[in-house]
Amino acid sequence: MAAPSAQPEVAEPTDRRALRSRQSLMDALGKVLRKKDFNDISIQEIADEANLTRATFYLHYPDKDALLQAMTAVRFGESLRKRLDSSPDCAGGLRTIALGVCEYLSRATSCPSSLSKMSLERSVIPVIEGIIHDGLRKFHMASGIDPEIFATTVAWAIFGAATRWAKTPDRIPAEQMADIIDSLVNPLWQSITAGRAH
Structure with a gap:
């Protein structure tokens, strides 16, 4: 899949x-x-x-909507990968992703362009899924876990929480929200991975 x-x-x-x-x-x-x-x-x-x-x-x-979706996916993906590449360790990867998503959604929902009205999940979710799936290759996974379904689950959890945060008036800082998302998603990651693959 x-x-x-x-x-x-x-x-x-x-x-x-x-x-x-x-x-x-x-x-x-x-x-x-x-x-x-x-x-x-x-x-x-x-x-x-x-x-x-x-x-x-x-x-x-x-159509131009497909172009906008593609442009958004590419720009978001480049931004998130750059953020992950500059991250000091793999252990904070989920938090780094969550912070990147929060900051991206914050910018997108506050700008006056059509980006704020666009359904961003079609652009953002596949990028997060791909990064999570790539990250899973570095770990031994528990048997019976489909890595693609797991990547989708984690991507939607991060995106959903970040979207809710971005739409909240007087929201907490993005860094704080990233910590909360990490505290919720990281146990799921830990439960299906058992150390680095060789």
């Missing part, structure tokens, strides 16, 4: 030209979003900004 893609409607590109086109479209959407609200942006504007045709746009994305 594969982790759900941020863009289930479109196959993942593997050649460099397709990857460049996708990146150009994401960059173009980012630039246009600085000037206009998402709902007022046309696919032609995005394609023009990327110096690509509308046909090329549709080769990669079924």
Whole structure:
């Protein structure tokens, strides 16, 4: 069972030209979003900004919502992986993920763009699942545990708690919420892992 893609409607590109086109479209959407609200942006504007045709746009994305979801997933994934790479030890990985999600959701829900109205779980959950799944490969797991189901469970737990926190008026600081999420999710992690794999 594969982790759900941020863009289930479109196959993942593997050649460099397709990857460049996708990146150009994401960059173009980012630039246009600085000037206009998402709902007022046309696919032609995005394609023009990327110096690509509308046909090329549709080769990669079924609509501008799919492009926004993909752009969000890539940016969130890069941000979270950078945070994890600079984390001093693996033991604090779940807290680091929780803090990254809290801070990302805090920014996304407070900005006036369409990001604040978008259903972020389609972009954020697959990234968290992938990172958790990759982390599980470093540990011996209890028998009978499906790593993909476990990764999904942990991803939704972190995302759900962080989403609830982000929507709370007068919320506690993100660092404090990350500690709470870690205290709830870490026992689950500890219960199915038994030391590092060799």
